[in-house]
Amino acid sequence: MTRMPGAAWRPVVNAHKNGVLEHRGLVLHVQDDTSSPYGYFNNPTSQASSDFWVSGTGLVEQYVETGVDYAFCQHLGNPYYASVETEGHSDTPLTAAQVEGVAHIYAWGNATFGWPLKVVDSTTEHGLTWHGVGGDAWGGHPHCPGDKRKEQRGQIIARAKEILAPDADGGPAVDLGRLIAATPSNGEAGRRLPAYPAGVRLVEGALHAEGLLDNLHHDGDFERLTVTAYAAWQRRLGYGGPEADGVPDHPSLAELGQRHGFSVTA
Numbered sequence: 001m002t003r004m005p006g007a008a009w010r011p012v013v014n015a016h017k018n019g020v021l022e023h024r025g026l027v028l029h030v031q032d033d034t035s036s037p038y039g040y041f042n043n044p045t046s047q048a049s050s051d052f053w054v055s056g057t058g059l060v061e062q063y064v065e066t067g068v069d070y071a072f073c074q075h076l077g078n079p080y081y082a083s084v085e086t087e088g089h090s091d092t093p094l095t096a097a098q099v100e101g102v103a104h105i106y107a108w109g110n111a112t113f114g115w116p117l118k119v120v121d122s123t124t125e126h127g128l129t130w131h132g133v134g135g136d137a138w139g140g141h142p143h144c145p146g147d148k149r150k151e152q153r154g155q156i157i158a159r160a161k162e163i164l165a166p167d168a169d170g171g172p173a174v175d176l177g178r179l180i181a182a183t184p185s186n187g188e189a190g191r192r193l194p195a196y197p198a199g200v201r202l203v204e205g206a207l208h209a210e211g212l213l214d215n216l217h218h219d220g221d222f223e224r225l226t227v228t229a230y231a232a233w234q235r236r237l238g239y240g241g242p243e244a245d246g247v248p249d250h251p252s253l254a255e256l257g258q259r260h261g262f263s264v265t266a
Contacts, residue, residue, distance in 0.1 A: 002065050002066050002067040002068055002112065003062060003065065003066075004052075004060070004062055004066070004104075004105060004108045005108070006060065006104065006178070006196060007052065007060040007061060007062040007105075008059065008060065008061045008062065009062055010036075010038050010042075010061050010062070010063055011063060011064070011065075012038065012041040012042040012049050012063045012064065013042055013043075013044050014041055014042070014043075014044065014046065014047060014048060014049035014071070014072050015049060015063070015064040015065075015069045015070065015071055015072075016069060016070045016072070016078070016079075017068075017069050018068060018069065019069060019070045019078070019079055020067055020068055020069065020070050020079055020080075021079040021080060022079070022080045023067055023082075023109075023113035023114065023115065024080045024081050024115075024124070024125070024126045024127075025081055025082070025109070025115045025116065025120070025125075025126050025127045025128055025129060026081060026082050026083070026084060026102075026105065026106055026109055026115060026128050026129075027073065027074050027077060027081045027082070027083045027084070027129055027130065027131055028084060028086070028102070028128065028129070028130045028131065028145050028149060028150070028153060028156075029050060029073060029074075029083060029084060029085045029086065029130075029131045029144055029145055030085070030086055030088060030089065030090045030131075030144050030145035030146055030149055031053070031085045031086060031087050031088065032088075032089050032090060032144075033087070034056075034087055034088065035087075036053060036055070036061060037050075037053055037085060038053075038061065038063070041063055041071075047072055048072050048073070049063055049064065049071040049072045049073065050063060050071045050073040050083040050084060050085040051063065051064055051066045051070075051071050051073070051082040051083045051084060052066075052082070052083070052084040052085070052105055053084070053085045053086070053087070054084060054085075054086050054087065054098050054101035054102055054105070055087045055097075055098075055101075056087045056088060056095050056097065056098060057095075057097050058095075058097030058098060058100055058101040058181045059101070060101045060104065060105065066082050066109075067082070067112065067113055070082075071083055073085070073131075074131055074134055074138040074139060075134070075137060075138050075139045076134070076137045076138060077123055077134050077137070077138045081129065082109065083131075084102055084105055086098055086102065086145060086149065089146070090143050090144065090145060090146030090148075090149070091146060091148070092146075092148065093148040093149060093151075093152060094148075094149050094152050097181060099152060099155050099156055099159060100159065100177045100178075100180075100181055101181065102156050103155075103156045103157075103159035103160045103163060103177075104160075104163060104178065106128060106156060106157065106160040107160040107163040107164050110160065110164060111164065115127065115128075117157050117160060117161055117164075118157060119153045119154055119157055121133050123137070123138065128153050128156060128157060130144070130145055130149075130150050130153070131144040131145060132144050132145075159177070162265065163175060163177075163178075163265075165265070172202055172261065172262040172263070173262060173263045173264065173265050174199040174202050174203060174253065174257065174262055174263070174264055174265070175196070175199055175265050176248060176249075176250055176253060176264055176265065178196045178199055179196060179199050179200065179203065179222065179248050179253070180247060180248060181196070182196040182199075182200060182221055182222045183222040183227065183246075183247050183248065184221075184222065184224065184227065196221075196222075200221065200222055200226070202257075202260075202262050203222075203226070203230070203248070203253070203256065204226055204229075205260070206256050206257070206259070206260035206262075207226065207229045207230060207233060207256075209260060210233060210236075210256075210259075212229040212230075212232045212233055212236075213225065213226060213229035226246075227246035227247070228246060229246075230246045230247075230248060230252075231244045231245060231246035232244075233252060233256060234246070234252050237251075237252055237255060239252070250264060
């Protein structure tokens with residue numbers, strides 16, 4: 001099975017089984033709507049779907065067995081490229097969390113299928129391309145995903161390269177971006193979050209060793225108790241007021257890692 005670790009797996013009926021012919025890369029789309037498109041993609045009358053969707057908060061959902069089955073997203077391009085829908089509209093840029101989410105998809109695709117780490121404006125070249133470049137053959141959506149999102153493809157590839165870079169010392173490392181994506185924001189306790197079990201466990205173990213966290217969790221999410229414990233760690237380092245919000249930042253995480261044997265990647 002070709003399912004991306006950390007993505008919420010939500011299989012849909014709108015998929016062509018064993019239809020992929022080539023692994024050329026990923027096509028960036030804009031949803032032109034908000035909230036998960038799962039219900040629409042799982043309705044056979046819509047005849048629409050994508051491999052992935054990334055919410056404005058960075059949540060990643062996966063709908064088909066990427067690399068084996070293809071989604072119904074860019075017509076004649078479907079057998080050759082995977083696809084990612086991004087929440088929002090074509091006149092707005094991707095959020096920082098969306099750039100992070102798409103970058104993790106692309107890093108996974110590079111490691112799994114060999115997608116090249118480059119931006120392309122093509123229906124045949126291998127890399128990160130965009131929906132509108134395919135013209136009528138790809139469904140006739142010239143403004144998808146919009147100029148602002150197209151321009152962010154360089155950021156996505158740069159971040160994917162950072163994600164794929166091994167820790168220089170060969171030891172355990174925590175990816176700060178993935179850790180933040182797995183941390184619930186204020187007022188969002190009920191939303192599902194992308195799991196990051198390896199990194200979260202390293203941080204929770206360190207907080208436990210510091211005497212700040214009694215209960216360790218094993219689901220890969222940065223639980224509320226962990227947020228409270230991390231806020232206590234930040235206060236121990238001298239953070240005050242709203243700065244001690246329990247959301248990891250590079251200085252505090254690097255200090256925790258130095259004390260407990262892990263490094264921090266961007």
